Amino acid sequence: MKVELFIPCFIDQIYPETAFNTIKLLQKAGCEVVYNPKQTCCGQPAYNGGFWDEAKKIGLKFLNDFAEDCFIVSPSASCTGMIKNGYDDLFTNSTVHNRCRNIQSNIYELSDFLVNVLKKDYFGAELVGTAVYHDSCSALRECKIKDEPRQLLTQVGGLEVIPMSDQETCCGFGGTFAVKFEGISAAMAEQKIQNAMAVKADYIISTDSSCLIQLQGYIDKHQLPIKTKHIADVLTSGWANI
Template identity: 40%
Template sequence: MIVGLFIPCYVDQFYPQVAIATLELLEKLGCTVVYPPNQTCCGQPMANSGFEHLTGDCTKLFIKNFNEFDYIVSPSGSCVLHIKEHSHENAGLHDRIYELVEFLTDILKIDHLEASFPYRVGLHQSCHGQRGLHLAQMTELMAPPFSKPAKLLNMVKKIQLIDLDRKDECCGFGGTFCVAEEAVSVKMGKDRVADHAKHGAEVITGSDMSCLMHLEGILRRQKSPVTVKHIAEILNSSIES
């Protein structure tokens, strides 16, 4: 299986270890992974700021880079959702692009991982992934619960996945929301951090590094020992206690 690897610009610039972990994990699971070197921003920041009509060139470049692949995989639910639902004339790519977690569960259908991570971990379910890509059930619905990220994390040896009081509450990042409404965004982030800390999390994980970046900034300012790791890093981990 040949997979085109789409790495969001902020991951490329600030969290390259997430891109590396995604690549290594997919290769461990039998995929042949190709990284188109000319890829750039998908256009989501412009669209979120009200300039979706200016994202056409981003879409054209994305199609040029990824149109040849049967599957396109990215460690970012928000960028994937943008391509699926807000990127016009995307040459049918919305049926071929997957966030990493949904690709592992829905396409590869993995039921075993050779990973070990001996820490207490809190799972942050980002809004784009949960409500846009349906990676987990929303608690406000009277429907059976499920969580694709939790299903994968529970395959990791020695991990302790903690329960949270408000497991699907927004962290407050929201792309440009954290710039336009800084005070509200920070307060929401502090509430999420407090929920994880209350239940003894050593690590906060999730499938959107943008949300984790927001929480990481708050943790650092609080001088908290809690760290953040993208779910790809944990699923690719071989840490033994």
């Protein structure tokens, strides 16, 4: 199966290894992965900031950078949610209406694609420790993704996934929210991390690198004994010579 890969800004600039692990994972699942190096942003920062004209320009570039008759996979529920939902505001009844709808129907967040399209959940990964899964707002509320990441994580050798309090509560990032309301944002991150540490988790795992950079920043600042991991990095853990 041929898939086009969309790598969001956060991963491209801060977590490039997650991008490469996404490619490895899709290839192991039997996919031919195509990456267009001209791709940039989906337009979400401008859209969330209220700059819809600028978001339309970036979004139009996105629609032109990807095929409308091919699966598009992204290791980000946030950006996937933007395209599936935010693009309704930007391109409904426009000259690219039909192209937009086709791309919206073909783009998937990584865990959603693996479980619901490829019907695969075991990839031979091994990661010893205990973990909590953080439901990102975009994954849970925009993309309706909840069981898929957990199904994948239960197949990782040596990893025990345990529940924590306020599992579905926001981490406090929210894009510009973290900048405009720094105090509230930091308090929300603190609460999420305290809940994870209360159950003695070694890792906080999520589908979204934006949530992870928020949480890891707090962890690093306070030198706490817990780590964050993107699900793509977990599902490729323990692979040898790949």
